[in-house]
Each structure stands twice: as C-alpha cells, then as structure tokens.
Amino acid sequence: MEETKESMNDVLIIGGGPAGSALGCYLSKAGISNVIIESGNHPRPHVGESMVTASTRIFDEIGFLEVMEREGFIKKYGATWHAPSNHGKVSIEFREFPQPGIHQDYTYHVDRSKFDLLLLKHAEELGSTVYQGMHVKEVLFEDDRAVGVRVKLADQEINLHAKMVIDATGRSTLVGRQLNLIKKDPLFNQYAVHAWFENVNKGKGELADHIHIYFLPVKRGWVWQIPITDRITSIGVVAEKEVFMDSRLDLEEYFYKHLQSNDNLARAMRNAIRINEFKAEGDYSYSMTDFVGNGFMLVGDAARFVDPIFSSGVSIALYSAKFAAERIEAAFDKNDFSKEILQPYETKLRNGADIWYEFISLYYKLLPMFTLFIQNNETRLEVLELLQGEVFDRESVPVLEAMRHYIKVVENSENHLFKEQLSDIPIPENDEEDIH
Numbered sequence: 001m002e003e004t005k006e007s008m009n010d011v012l013i014i015g016g017g018p019a020g021s022a023l024g025c026y027l028s029k030a031g032i033s034n035v036i037i038e039s040g041n042h043p044r045p046h047v048g049e050s051m052v053t054a055s056t057r058i059f060d061e062i063g064f065l066e067v068m069e070r071e072g073f074i075k076k077y078g079a080t081w082h083a084p085s086n087h088g089k090v091s092i093e094f095r096e097f098p099q100p101g102i103h104q105d106y107t108y109h110v111d112r113s114k115f116d117l118l119l120l121k122h123a124e125e126l127g128s129t130v131y132q133g134m135h136v137k138e139v140l141f142e143d144d145r146a147v148g149v150r151v152k153l154a155d156q157e158i159n160l161h162a163k164m165v166i167d168a169t170g171r172s173t174l175v176g177r178q179l180n181l182i183k184k185d186p187l188f189n190q191y192a193v194h195a196w197f198e199n200v201n202k203g204k205g206e207l208a209d210h211i212h213i214y215f216l217p218v219k220r221g222w223v224w225q226i227p228i229t230d231r232i233t234s235i236g237v238v239a240e241k242e243v244f245m246d247s248r249l250d251l252e253e254y255f256y257k258h259l260q261s262n263d264n265l266a267r268a269m270r271n272a273i274r275i276n277e278f279k280a281e282g283d284y285s286y287s288m289t290d291f292v293g294n295g296f297m298l299v300g301d302a303a304r305f306v307d308p309i310f311s312s313g314v315s316i317a318l319y320s321a322k323f324a325a326e327r328i329e330a331a332f333d334k335n336d337f338s339k340e341i342l343q344p345y346e347t348k349l350r351n352g353a354d355i356w357y358e359f360i361s362l363y364y365k366l367l368p369m370f371t372l373f374i375q376n377n378e379t380r381l382e383v384l385e386l387l388q389g390e391v392f393d394r395e396s397v398p399v400l401e402a403m404r405h406y407i408k409v410v411e412n413s414e415n416h417l418f419k420e421q422l423s424d425i426p427i428p429e430n431d432e433e434d435i436h
C-alpha cells in the first residue's frame, strides 16, 4: 500500500534512541505532529550508559526528570581516574560546580534498554506517534529536498511522506551513508570491548557511584567502570583499533589481558563474574560534512560522534534534539524548510561538539596534564564545567587555551618531566575564532 501525500506528516523522525525521542518530546510540546520510526523493539541493549550533568536540564525541560527519579537509576555524583600503577587516582564531585538551571548535584548511570524505552514512551505520552519494528530503508528526495521515507514492514515496502525528515539513526548514519556525507575522524579509530559483571569491587562510599576510568599503558587505552544497578557493573576496554588487531587475541582474551595492566582495575575485578556476552564497537569517530539540508536534519550520533572518554554522547544527542526543535519550529512558522532556515542548528551543534573534540584531543595528547589541571585550584572548576557538559553557546573556553599553552611549553622544553608522555596526536591550530 502506497501512502498518499494527502496524509502527509509534519515531521518523520527515524530512530527512537535518546536523540529521536527527545526531539519527539520537544516537537509535541511545540504542537508539531511527529512520527518516530524505530527499527528495533524496545527494550533493546545499547552502549553509552553514563551521563553528564548537563543532561538534567533537558530532562527537566521535557518533563522527564521525574521519571528518571522515580525509576531509581543509579545516581552519579562524580568521576574518578586511576593511573596504571602506584594505585594513584584523582576524583571530582559535581557538587563543586553548580550549573545554572540544574538543581541536583548528580546525574545518572543507566541501563540503556530501560532508559531508552522510558524516553520513547515519554515521547509517545507527549504526542509522538511511535512505530517500532519498522526499518527505514532510505530517505526519499524530490530534487534535493527530503520528502519522506521508504520503510520496510514485514515483507512490504511503504512510502511515508512528511514536510521534514530527521535522521536520528545513531551510528547507523542512514542519511550520512545515503548522501555520502561521512568524514571519518583522521585521529581516532578506537575499538571497545564491553560486558556486564557482578561482584565488581566498586570501592566504598561515594566512590562506588562514580564512573571510574582506568588508564591503560597502550595507545589511547582506558577502561570504563559504570554501575548499572547495585549488583551489575558495566566494564569496557577501549584502545586504538590497532592495539586489538596487533594483539591477535579473541575478544575475551583481549579483555582480560588489559584488566591486568592497571593495578586498581585488577583489584576491582578480582572476583568479578561476567553475566552477558562481550560486545565490540569500532570505527566510531566521524563527522558528517552537513548536518542539515533541504527538508532534513541529522541529530545525535547520526550527525557526529566524538570519542566517549568523557561520556558526552547522550548529552550531545539530547542537546541536538533541543536545538533541532528550535529550528524546526522556525521552519514551520515560516513554512520554509530550506537548508538556510535550518543552518543555525548545525552551527550551534558543531561548535559545542568541537569543544568536546578539542578537549578530548588535548586530553589524549598529554594524559598527565589532565590530572594536573584537575588538581590545580585555578583550572579545576573550568575543567569540571567541561566535564559536566557545558559546551554549548560558549564564547570562549580559556582552559582549553591554557592546555594548548601547556603542551607547547612541554614540547619546547628539553628536559620536561612529561616530554616522553606527549602522544602523536596533532593539535589543530587554535580555531577559537571559528566559534560563532
């Protein structure tokens, strides 16, 4: 059955992850009818389980904060980083840096199957029409204007039309692949192996609810420890893909080998028991050349993905939904769905994601500098501000400038203590003037 244009929808959102569902919420609140088409059937597992505090602002705006509180997700009060040896560690607490508009000093760790289901249901309650188990095969274009999607349902294919189409397909990057917009990251080619465990020794008191990051002595190597419930902990080993390829180990051997290369991690995992299968994620850093076009937009991971070291992904997805909704409203107000009308969204999202990217690059360039900046009273709060997700609408980010300067000093000194630890990451020229 071919749908006719008379039954045209306002907005079709492809993908019911955090970006798609949050966008559905914002649009319904603005009185714009929307349909979310999700190929999976929630609840479904997903990587990306630890949040940053800036997400709370979005939850509050879309009326979802009370659901987060009610459902008893683990509260995340801070983060702790562990050196590979000597049991050295450094911690931050979110309460040190209160954020405007956010009235709690914690964020959440989540089981994504539960979180994504709740957010999609919330979007439905606010007015989104939700179809699950429906795969979008392609976006339909007339000339260069997106006009709908072709979906596969059982053995049928149907065209659905809309005034606007949103790609929220995550790392499936439907539109990016269809229009050949993907620019693979020139620096990062990370590979992650992860699973859930019981009996992890998470430490005592507040530290038990922190995310723990353990540095590994391999290229851009680290491990995440994220409490999912009181019983279950998510553990993921991340490093450059070549580390995995060169090891010639299978997932399990590779995973356990790296657990032994950080003292604190080995101790935390001494009695751990794995409770689900290992999963691997690769090739995940990229940016699309365009986030908008005539009649379409890309939100969340479908637009851009930066290395997950600072747990930025879900927050970028949520803010992209907010910023996309602002421009979609403008487009409907003017009855103009052109690329030009939507462009401010791209600028805003790109600038914020670029700040994350620069922070991450500087971090990997010189790991001990990060610890130093956290321990220094003059820079600590500015680092916290970034770690808590305050990257959007920034005029400038002085702490990143200070980090660049520090790296230059180390590079130009003959005998600097950290000289040996400079990595091969090229630091792009200062593009602060590019922040619009």
Ligand SMILES: Cc1cc2nc3c(=O)[nH]c(=O)nc-3n(C[C@H](O)[C@H](O)[C@H](O)COP(=O)(O)OP(=O)(O)OC[C@H]3O[C@@H](n4cnc5c(N)ncnc54)[C@H](O)[C@@H]3O)c2cc1C
Residues within 6 Å of the ligand: 014, 015, 016, 017, 018, 019, 020, 037, 038, 039, 040, 046, 047, 048, 049, 050, 051, 052, 134, 135, 136, 137, 168, 169, 170, 171, 172, 174, 192, 236, 281, 284, 299, 300, 301, 302, 308, 310, 311, 312, 313, 314, 315, 317
């Ligand atoms: C190794 C790793 C670790 C990470 N750790 C963290 C972390 O700790 N914290 C954090 O915030 N983020 C983390 N992330 C990032 C996080 O997973 C993503 O940024 C986040 O899930 C993006 O949300 P999204 O809605 O854009 O995409 P997704 O959550 O991927 O949702 C996309 C949805 O689209 C659906 N879909 C795909 N194709 C189609 C189609 N053709 N038709 C219909 N539906 C479709 C999918 O089924 C899916 O439900 C991590 C990522 C990786 C790879």
